[in-house]
Amino acid sequence: MTRDEAKRELKPIKEMESRVRSIEQEIERLMAVATKMTPTYDGDRVSGTPKNRIEEAAIKIEEYRGKLAKALIKSLDHKNKCLNKVEKIERGTFRTILILYYFQNKTLEQVAEEIERSYQWTYEMFTMALDEYAKIA
Numbered sequence: 001m002t003r004d005e006a007k008r009e010l011k012p013i014k015e016m017e018s019r020v021r022s023i024e025q026e027i028e029r030l031m032a033v034a035t036k037m038t039p040t041y042d043g044d045r046v047s048g049t050p051k052n053r054i055e056e057a058a059i060k061i062e063e064y065r066g067k068l069a070k071a072l073i074k075s076l077d078h079k080n081k082c083l084n085k086v087e088k089i090e091r092g093t094f095r096t097i098l099i100l101y102y103f104q105n106k107t108l109e110q111v112a113e114e115i116e117r118s119y120q121w122t123y124e125m126f127t128m129a130l131d132e133y134a135k136i137a
Helices: 003-036 051-086 092-103 109-116 120-135
Strands: 041-042 045-047
Touching: 003 051, 003 092, 003 109, 051 092, 092 109, 092 120, 109 120
Parallel strands: none
Antiparallel strands: 041 045
16 A cells, blocks of 8 residues: 555545534534524414424434434444554554544644644654555555
8 A cells, every 4th residue: 555545545534524523513503493493372373483394403403313323333434444554553653643633633733733743743754654554454
């Protein structure tokens, strides 16, 4: 495997995390909207938000929860596959950099700050870590 192939294998971790966060935010938005859809009563008649809009919001929330469950399962499967390879990398610094960058969704600048190294040094170690990852069958 080449470094570019290693990147292509690891990149979906970040993309899947972004997808999961997006679905979670949509569920939160729908929940906020749904909780504001309260009907008001005017004598014997119900006015305000029709009941079917509340039901529609509840159905959408359940649909997004299903999407979230599928996205989480797919993400966890891919993460586990990649993490098994990362754990086989002998050099701890390489493992740390890959875990922080891909699994904890940090930028290389944040990784450099966290491990208290310069960005340039971190970038060089990151490329070497990708090369080590690529060597693992």
